[in-house]
Amino acid sequence: MSQELVEICLRVRDIDATLDFxxxxxxxxxASRREFPEKKFDLVxxxxxxxxxxIELTYNYDADPYEVGNGxxxxxVTVDDLEDxxxxxxxxxxxxxELKGLSGGTPSYFFVTDPDGYRIEVKRRK
Known part of the structure; x- marks a missing residue:
C-alpha cells in the first residue's frame, strides 16, 4: 500500500494575520480559499x-481561543539562504x-513563531 502525506491542518484565530505570515x-x-458562512468557518x-x-488553515468564526497542544x-521549512x-x-x-547548530556545530536552523503560536523550524537546505 502506497501512502503520501498531503496536508497539515492548523486552526487559526486571525486568518489575515496568518496568511500574512x-x-x-x-x-x-x-492554492484555494473556501468560505462557509452558514457553517461559520473558512478554509484556506x-x-x-x-x-x-x-497547509490547511481552518478559521472558525465563533471558536474560543485555541491552545497549541503540548504534544x-x-x-x-527549508531555505537556500538561512542567514538571510x-x-x-x-x-x-x-x-x-537565534541560529543554532546541533551539538554546538555550524548553525543550521532557527525557530520563528506564527501569529497563533505554532513554531516553524527554518533549516538550511542541503
Missing amino acids: YTNLFDFEV YLNSPGSSVQ FSHLG MHETCKASAYKTG
Whole structure:
C-alpha cells in the first residue's frame, strides 16, 4: 500500500494575520480559499513551492481561543539562504530564535513563531 502525506491542518484565530505570515515571510501561495458562512468557518489551502504537502488553515468564526497542544512541536521549512531568512524574520514582528547548530556545530536552523503560536523550524537546505 502506497501512502503520501498531503496536508497539515492548523486552526487559526486571525486568518489575515496568518496568511500574512505564511505568504509574506515565507513563499507559501494560496492554492484555494473556501468560505462557509452558514457553517461559520473558512478554509484556506497553502502550497509551498517544491512540495506537494499543503497547509490547511481552518478559521472558525465563533471558536474560543485555541491552545497549541503540548504534544505538537513544530513544522519544518527549508531555505537556500538561512542567514538571510533569519535576518528577515528578526526584522519582522514575529518571535524569532537565534541560529543554532546541533551539538554546538555550524548553525543550521532557527525557530520563528506564527501569529497563533505554532513554531516553524527554518533549516538550511542541503
